Amino acid sequence: MKRSPQSTISRNLSYQEVYTCPICRHGEIAGMTLMDAFACNFCRHIFTANLREQSVQVVDNSHPLAWRWNGQTWRGLHQVDGDQTVLIWLIGLILVVLPSALVGLASYMFPPLDDSPSSSVPLLWTSLTFCLHFILVAWLVAEHHQFPLYVACKVRLQGLTNRP
Known part of the structure; x- marks a missing residue:
């Protein structure tokens, strides 16, 4: 070459x-x-x-x-299919907001007792739900759009795991 x-x-x-x-x-x-x-x-x-x-x-x-x-x-x-991109972002937003809102609503409707040692668990659980769902959606969007930094990191990680 x-x-x-x-x-x-x-x-x-x-x-x-x-x-x-x-x-x-x-x-x-x-x-x-x-x-x-x-x-x-x-x-x-x-x-x-x-x-x-x-x-x-x-x-x-x-x-x-x-x-x-x-x-x-x-x-x-830019051959962006606008309908597909809007759909992906809408589904991503729903996947992040809906589970967090459900957990937050449940903890608001059924709060723990104030003197309970686990009174901060609902806030922690809601935050954890939001963060994990956000990471999942970020990964799916990166897989869909194939951002250069994401692809480079993915290939390097595969190279590290395939070494003898």
């Missing part, structure tokens, strides 16, 4: 060159042999390329992510 020099010279997208991965921003994508596709050596995503439009699209993900090469760096193509 021919490695491109890191310079300010603008260059066209080509299967014979190596580029920084647009998803993880740590690995490099290079053309796959006998295929019109690129693959990352770090996060292992596969991309199809449109050389005429100077763009790549990830094909091994349920969310269609695409980027355009401007000669020096990748720029995201």
